[in-house]
Amino acid sequence: MTNPSVIGRLDIEKIRTLFPVLHQQVNGKPLIYLDNAATTQKPISVLKALGHYYQSDNANIHRAAHTLAARATEYYEASRHTVKEFIHASEVEECIFTKGTTEGINLVAQSWGRSKLKVGDEVLISGMEHHSNIVPWQLISEEKGATLRVIPMNEAGELVMDEFEKLLSPKTKMVAVVYASNALGTINPVKEIIAKSHAAGAKVLIDGAQATSHIPIDVQDLGCDFFVFSAHKVYGPTGVGVLYGKRELLQQMPPYQGGGEMIKEVTFEQSTWNELPYKFEAGTPNIADVIAFKYALEFVNETGKEKIAAHEKELLLAFTDGLTKFGHTIQLIGTAANKVSVQSFLIKGQHPFDTGMLMDAKGIAVRTGHHCTQPLMKRFGVEGTVRASFAVYNTLDEVKVLLEAVHGLTKQVNK
Amino acid sequence: MKSIIEAQDEIIADFSLFEGDMESTLFYLMELGHKLPAMDESHKTEEYLVKGCQSKVWLYPQVQNGKVHFEADSNTEITKGLISLLITVWNQRTPDDILNSDLYFIEKIGMSRMIGSQRSNGFASMIKQMKYYALAFKAKQL
Incomplete structure (x- = not known):
């Protein structure tokens, strides 16, 4: 992965202005859209x-x-x-x-x-x-x-x-x-x-x-x-x-x-x-x-795929590192060395559907379920996962909110 | 024992306390799910799985002294809370009570906004299945 400081950072706030859908409240909270592997949002030019x-x-x-x-x-x-x-x-x-x-x-x-x-x-x-x-x-x-x-x-x-x-x-x-x-x-x-x-x-x-x-x-x-x-x-x-x-x-x-x-x-x-x-x-x-x-x-x-990839990698690493800190309360699914900005996980003791709905209540859109990969789910012995997937317009602040939400749920499950 | 109408009005009053806050509503549903009496594991079979639900829902009906008694469980906490609402309203009623009742609480507590259209379909399947069991018991009694 190219070092972001070498290729120059993207102005994510400026990029976000190109995506009107991102600027809304969901359940009274600012939308955090992390279901980009399902579909990405569309820039205003499109x-x-x-x-x-x-x-x-x-x-x-x-x-x-x-x-x-x-x-x-x-x-x-x-x-x-x-x-x-x-x-x-x-x-x-x-x-x-x-x-x-x-x-x-x-x-x-x-x-x-x-x-x-x-x-x-x-x-x-x-x-x-x-x-x-x-x-x-x-x-x-x-x-x-x-x-x-x-x-x-x-x-x-x-x-x-x-x-x-x-x-x-x-x-x-x-x-x-x-x-x-x-x-x-x-x-x-x-x-x-x-x-x-x-x-x-x-x-x-x-x-x-x-x-x-x-x-x-x-x-x-x-x-x-x-x-x-x-x-x-x-x-x-x-x-x-x-x-x-x-x-x-x-x-x-x-x-x-x-x-x-x-x-x-x-x-x-x-x-x-x-x-x-x-x-x-x-x-x-x-x-x-x-x-x-x-x-x-x-x-x-125009944005540059290398810059996009570097930014997404930064988001993915921040999220995965954060999850790892929660220890045994989290099961990570998919820990390959070489990845795109997708992380599947489970909060132990909580069904992914419940996690997904509780995330939605906080305005966070993540995917839950088998992701149209049932044989893969079977291989890992799970019915489904919660999946966060990042795109160029996501921010480290959003990752922080997501991690706080996950942390809150792990505490709630283990209460 | 409360009437079907009283039971529904009580649910509406309880949910109104959350003033539409989604997160506390969901946590409350999960709490209700926790309180649901444990289902006999031997009743958790394919036969008693409710079809049309995204998550797994088992519903086992019995009739005692002319009144229907439902046992239920789900693999997801929120769904378990949802089915506990139906059980609160419909347990220990006659088949006719169940068949003739109008579940107005669902709309009043803003269920579809709360659980989305996919889960609403699953919820509708649970209602349909409970009414189906009530109808079958009624037919047996006749």
């Missing part, structure tokens, strides 16, 4: 872009000859260009707009999986996957007679790389792993996973949903075959995601959904498919949100 689009530019893209349609198309494609730069893809055609990470994974599972998987093949996932990177692979594996295998974790919530290597074999056709765990925060060594998987002849999909707002993404440097993420976890609107795929693979893959936009020519006998990326964008897309997404990525670029 909100303005959404309003502006519907007020001034609304038209369907790619098809009409009129001015509004041309403008909408231009802005939509400009967003794609910004996405391409943001993840350092080599071509814009490799960046497909989806509804979100879940749709991106389903697209690959249904299109690539259906055309490539055969009886006896294996799909390798990890023990810390979100349900959205488990279930699509279960569905297609069952359909094609393939087997799903799982890379185990150690007690800290890190992948056991020796076991991963043992699981890799000529049967492995796809390795689909999460870059950063939503429940634990663990950053996985994806570059190493990709290299080793490729050496074994497998393709690799990286679920970047939790990583993309925290870690600089370079899909060419990573070498992954597919990379998926959601806009709404990177300060952008909901209902938009990106699937990056290597051109060669995307070209071989059959369409995922049929409809308008994705065709070249349709007769009742047969249809031919449009070029990339449109082949995978059937129907009228979420134009307004895609256009507004550009402003979210620009916010991240």
